Amino acid sequence: MTKSNKKRDTFIELLIPHKNTLYKVCKNLIWNSNDIEDALQTTVLSAYKSFDKFEEGSNFKAWMIKILINTVFNFNKKYTRQSMFEMFHEGVLDTGKAYYNEHDNSDMFEILERENVYHEILKDPLKLMERLDKNIKDSLLRLNTAERTVFLLKAITDHSYKEIANILEIPVGTVMSHLYRARAKLRESLCDYAREAGLFRNKEV
Amino acid sequence: MNCREARQYINLFLDSELDSKTNLEISEHLSSCEECNTRFAQEERLEKSLVSVLKEDKVPKAEVTWEGVISRFSHQVEWEEEKHLSFRPFLWRYLVPATATVIGLVIMLIMYSRQDTNALAAAAQKCHIEYMTDKIAPSLESMFPDEVSGYLSDKFTFPVTVSEISDIKFHHIKLFGGKVCHLNGVSVAYVMYHCCNAPVSVFILNAKDVENFSDMKRYIAGDRILFKNQNGITFVAVPTKQNTFVCVVADHDVELLRWVADNFAKI
Numbered sequence: 001m002t003k004s005n006k007k008r009d010t011f012i013e014l015l016i017p018h019k020n021t022l023y024k025v026c027k028n029l030i031w032n033s034n035d036i037e038d039a040l041q042t043t044v045l046s047a048y049k050s051f052d053k054f055e056e057g058s059n060f061k062a063w064m065i066k067i068l069i070n071t072v073f074n075f076n077k078k079y080t081r082q083s084m085f086e087m088f089h090e091g092v093l094d095t096g097k098a099y100y101n102e103h104d105n106s107d108m109f110e111i112l113e114r115e116n117v118y119h120e121i122l123k124d125p126l127k128l129m130e131r132l133d134k135n136i137k138d139s140l141l142r143l144n145t146a147e148r149t150v151f152l153l154k155a156i157t158d159h160s161y162k163e164i165a166n167i168l169e170i171p172v173g174t175v176m177s178h179l180y181r182a183r184a185k186l187r188e189s190l191c192d193y194a195r196e197a198g199l200f201r202n203k204e205v
Numbered sequence: 206m207n208c209r210e211a212r213q214y215i216n217l218f219l220d221s222e223l224d225s226k227t228n229l230e231i232s233e234h235l236s237s238c239e240e241c242n243t244r245f246a247q248e249e250r251l252e253k254s255l256v257s258v259l260k261e262d263k264v265p266k267a268e269v270t271w272e273g274v275i276s277r278f279s280h281q282v283e284w285e286e287e288k289h290l291s292f293r294p295f296l297w298r299y300l301v302p303a304t305a306t307v308i309g310l311v312i313m314l315i316m317y318s319r320q321d322t323n324a325l326a327a328a329a330q331k332c333h334i335e336y337m338t339d340k341i342a343p344s345l346e347s348m349f350p351d352e353v354s355g356y357l358s359d360k361f362t363f364p365v366t367v368s369e370i371s372d373i374k375f376h377h378i379k380l381f382g383g384k385v386c387h388l389n390g391v392s393v394a395y396v397m398y399h400c401c402n403a404p405v406s407v408f409i410l411n412a413k414d415v416e417n418f419s420d421m422k423r424y425i426a427g428d429r430i431l432f433k434n435q436n437g438i439t440f441v442a443v444p445t446k447q448n449t450f451v452c453v454v455a456d457h458d459v460e461l462l463r464w465v466a467d468n469f470a471k472i
Contacts (some may be wrong), residue, residue, distance in 0.1 A: 009283050012275060023267040036266075040274045043280060043460070129254045136258050154220070155256040161222050172438040180216060186255060 100158035108184035120200040138188035325418035326432040328388040331452040333406040343382025353383040405455040
């Protein structure tokens with residue numbers, strides 16, 4: 001009795017510091033916000049059940065995120081017939097670019113390079129960010145699942161490419177290309193938003 | 206490294222995902238190229254503000270949600286442990302007694318087998334109890350020793366002589382009858398007496414057959430054998446001069462049994 005109590009307490013102790021990170025990842029990745037609590041509950045319980053398999057000293061946060069991501073995708077599966085594998089490999093397989101290649105993808109940032117608005121944003125991002133909160137979410141929705149997942153994991157959890165690759169069980173190169181495209185697309189959205197809002201108008205040629 | 210090359214690695218550089226060699230080359234370029242240095246800083250700032258919007262995303266519901274999740278989790282774990290523990294009373298209530306019973310049975314079996322089902326004393330005592338409880342009756346009822354002797358002698362290869370037994374200490378021992386009976390598959394002459402309303406059994410068996418009984422092998426060297434079972438039924442065995450063995454079984458004192466046995470042994 002005391003032994004299992006100790007196990008539970010250790011588990012909760014490890015869990016507490018990552019509460020907010022887990023909540024944010026869950027909130028941002030789950031499709032139906034009504035599922036957040038259920039998904040977290042399921043995650044915590046299934047993590048606890050396999051807690052014996054968790055090696056002490058290894059990355060608890062990454063381990064929890066992995067279980068969370070799997071749970072969240074299982075919850076999302078209710079609304080789609082697409083599997084997690086398809087979500088992360090579809091685009092890559094379609095374009096035949098299985099691995100990140102800076103030269104092949106550079107066109108996305110080159111397009112940005114030609115946009116004056118982008119340079120204005122770079123000079124004064126706060127002007128845009130102050131009014132952006134909700135808009136970022138909309139921009140994120142324009143990313144596909146794979147890109148959004150990788151970008152959010154990078155942004156919220158601060159994991160390395162390798163850790164993200166382990167969590168999602170995809171190659172590191174795929175993480176890179178998803179992240180690259182996500183960042184480029186988000187920046188395009190920022191430009192669109194800035195143009196629509198009329199920011200930097202006076203400076204635009 | 207030129208500006209174009211450096212800018213290709215901007216994401217990897219800012220994410221600290223480059224190998225140390227490339228990292229160093231870019232650092233060197235940035236320190237010499239003002240334009241790239243500014244651009245890298247701007248990109249970093251933009252990425253950070255993008256991320257900060259997500260990171261500092263106020264999640265007022267997070268605390269409440271987690272409280273609920275953790276308390277429910279604790280209950281769930283406790284409940285599952287109780288379920289696990291409730292298995293233990295089951296263990297104590299059923300499994301342990303069951304095991305104890307099995308062990309007890311095994312011990313009893315060992316004791317029983319050690320008690321020697323092959324023992325003459327046990328078989329004779331069993332037969333005596335059957336006589337006592339009227340489960341068996343003599344095939345020849347007679348008060349006359351000669352008649353019983355004659356009846357039994359015809360049935361055995363060894364001589365069976367039934368003697369008249371005189372009173373001992375005012376106990377009158379009365380002949381009742383005789384029959385052939387089998388103790389563990391060995392044919393013996395069974396002579397029944399009565400004394401003070403209690404039956405007295407006398408078994409006469411061939412000395413050769415005695416070796417079939419495990420307990421008799423041990424006592425064959427001695428002339429007198431005495432057993433007493435838990436019901437107080439005493440067993441006495443003595444060899445006779447006619448190369449037979451006489452066993453007397455009765456719920457009487459040993460002295461009376463010896464007296465009966467000696468009457469047979471004398472012949």
